Amino acid sequence: MVKTESPARIGRPRDPGKDEAVLLAARTLLAEVGYQQTTISAIARTAGVNTPAIYRRWSSREALIEEAVHGPGGHPLPRSTGDLRVDLTTWVHIFLVRAARPAARAGVPGLLADSRTAEARQRLLAIGAPVRAAFQDLLDDAVRRGEIPAGADAMFLFDLLAGTTTMQGLTRGLEGQDRFVDALARSLYVLAAHPADAVGTEAVGQ
């Protein structure tokens, strides 16, 4: 995550430590004062940087809050264990914990309300791209190992994972999390194991 930069250039044009401080300040403010009051100037004050420094790094308040809410934020994705059921359980758990964080519960509804422009969609896709790619790899590896057949729609399964955990985290937080994580991880596994091509050729439910 941390860019290599010579100490002499710190602060201009980019300082990873300062970036992290700004993102942390945004998360703290979201949790403490809510979306509306998490303004650029409040974030700058909390992080101890000036406003122009923030605008050099982020094009808008929404872009900054998106990264604060949807960026990794201390919950990195794990390496594959070689067992897709185990890996899916870990992914669902991480997604739920992130969606249930106070910063996400305050920030995601605000972003959903404010970020329906094409530009905002592009930003969100860019933030999500590495995670989507990692999810695709997870399923591809399971196909290579012979754990699931080829043909699963990984990007649809990713939307199912992201959408369901986001709504669960926003509305229920971590309440009933064990049952939820098991049910969703199992569902993703069953769907990965039964790609669309196979339906109709198998006697489901008989």
Next chain:
Amino acid sequence: MVKTESPARIGRPRDPGKDEAVLLAARTLLAEVGYQQTTISAIARTAGVNTPAIYRRWSSREALIEEAVHGPGGHPLPRSTGDLRVDLTTWVHIFLVRAARPAARAGVPGLLADSRTAEARQRLLAIGAPVRAAFQDLLDDAVRRGEIPAGADAMFLFDLLAGTTTMQGLTRGLEGQDRFVDALARSLYVLAAHPADAVGTEAVGQ
């Protein structure tokens, strides 16, 4: 939906026609001026009723907006056709269309931000209860017909349906809807046909 009430008592304590006018006014305002500006007084003005009349019927602005956004609003649920795949496709389509309505895209994020209290959760559960019960019936009927085995977790599948369509409607609207509806309806069917009890006893993915 319409309560039987003698014409002489219209307006006190309840007038279904007036209720509908208030809900329609709330939806119109959400779509036109957004969540923040959809106030009780703006709704009253648009609907041509007075504010106390609204408070006699709804306990708060949030309760009213919730009913405007999550109530049926012209998209009633259909009767079962006797074919679960067909019925699930219809349900997913209706849920997506409702989540993509301008009133929902403006109102749902605001409600998610404002309605995280236990009281708000209770209200939402009460609004959703008949729809959840109808979904449970849909699956129970399919079990009775022998279309799927018993044991599906209907309430978890309902959360999957509601969460995924809500996020899809909010972020993408009706863009790519045919592919999305097919993929989600198929997923719900596969999951209904492979309840948890059966996993492990069948050779998934072999």
